[in-house]
Amino acid sequence: MWKLALIACVVACAHASPGHDGGTRADPLGPRPVRYDDAFVARVRAVGALPDVVEVMDEKARVLLAVARLDDRELTEFAGLPKAFVRELAVGFLAHSNLYGNVDAVRTFFAERVRASTDEREQLLMAPVFREVLRGKEGRTLALAWIDWIERALVRMPDPVALEIVHARLAQLGRFGAQLGIATEVRALCDAIARAGGAFALSATGGEHALFQAAVAARYDLAHPPRGYHVEDLPRERFDLWAVYRDLPRTASDGEFDQLAAPLFAPQIHFDAHTFERIATCFAVRGVSASRRAKLILRLLSLQPADLSKFDPTGVPDFTVLPRGVPELFTAAAIVFARANPSEMDTLLDDSELRRKVAELAVRSLGDRDYDEGLYLLHPVFVMLLHRGDAKPILAKWIQDVAETAARKDGDLYYITNIAIARMLALAELAPGVGLDVAPLFDAVLASPQPSPAAIYTHAVLVRGAVIARETNSRMAARQATGKQAP
Secondary structure, three states: OHHHHHHHHHHHHHHOOOOOOOOOOOOOOOOOOEOOOHHHHHHHHHHHOOOOOHHHHHHHHHHHHHHHOOOHHHEOOOOOOOHHHHHHHHHHHHHOOOOOOOOHHHHHHHHHHHHHOOOHHHHHHOHHHHHHHHOOOOHHHHHHHHHHHHHHHOOOOOOHHHHHHHHHHHHHHHHHOOOOOOHHHHHHHHHHHHHOOOOOHHHOOOOHHHHHHHHHHHHHHHHOOOOOOOHHHOOHHHHOHHHHHOOOOOEOOHHHHHHHHHHHHOOOEOOEHHHHHHHHHHHHOEOOOHHHHHHHHHHHHOOOHHHEOOOEOOOOOOOOOOOOOHHHHHHHHHHHHHHOOHHHHHHHOOOHHHHHHHHHHHOOOOOOHHHHHHHHHOHHHHHHHHHOOOOHHHHHHHHHHHHHHHHOOOOOOHHHHHHHHHHHHHHHHHHHHHOOOOHHHHHHHHHOOOOOOHHHHHHHHHHHHHHHHHHHHHHHHHHHHOOOOOO
16 A cells, blocks of 8 residues: 555645646656745655665656756746756755665766766755766776866865865765776876875865865775775775875975974964864875974973964864864874874974873873873873883872872763773783782772773773782792792
């Protein structure tokens, strides 16, 4: 019965336009001009919302295609909506359905419409079928036209619709560029965008970093064509901005780096969406001396509220949660520092001022929600510092931090819990070497009648077991060395 109801709905939607005698099978909309009003829009929505089942698929496609092909002369005036709206509505329903793969007329429509339409709103609505259209017999010609269009679009005034189209087209160019025989052209486009850090007129209102990431991802796909279309099929490196970016031929001299980073060393940084893009670009470039990177990390880890202007929301959408300031930049620096490989991290810590700052942060009190995330991210840096010597004062403070965290029963515990777990593991490894007895700490946590939070209790058990095992192994080694039997 439900199938019959769907068919009846399609027929009713196609033929129940007031003001004319109804449509025909060849033309479901009937005489022109079609009355454009709320009732007509409602019927188009009703057809578009029908499921893509065999019983109604052809009829649904026929109605929506007829609406999508209407020109302005074929619609009456409607004060409520522009005439393009109902066409875009139909195109959107067609593009976001399964009709492309099941109805020949829909494939033919999009093959022509994606190639020929100059309406950028309509192009954005058709983004879900870009992949399939590009795989068609005119795919190579279309892809080359897209490259040309992107190059021209980048130097236009900021336009969010055009920018989204660039993102959608870059993604498909990366997927199919090699298959279409245009890998060189696609790579040149992606490299040009990446070398500029995504900073073009089109992205000037805050989209630089996202555009940069889109180009990097497309370049990765070009070199490693994905097997399928599902995210889980793609390696993690596809989403790791820094890992992918290391493959790009992007270098900068110390002088160029100084010029790029200069605004971040101003007495008061002009704080806006571009601040984050500038930081990302500074740490992405290669060939810069470690001392300059260290100074920039030190600057960001040392910022005070007075060092930033009030956030300038120019170009930021109204619904965006505005950054608070120093905490976000502190966290950004922590991410960069912690992601360095061990050799790079050790070299950065050769800077005496940065090393003192890291030592200061390693003993900073926990519980400040604005900074706990950054302190958690910096843990690998703290451990590297401990291995460089003078670890005892820091480890002694960590014993206190773990005990205090374990006793907490309220507040935002997520990051401090994870910090405590990481520090317990470090204490188990390093404290005995500097003469600190950590057994009482773990015993106290284990003996607590109401340990809080539970995660610390669980890890305390594991760490305490590791401490006991380590002590037992030491005793066995000592007994064997003296010729005694191990207990």
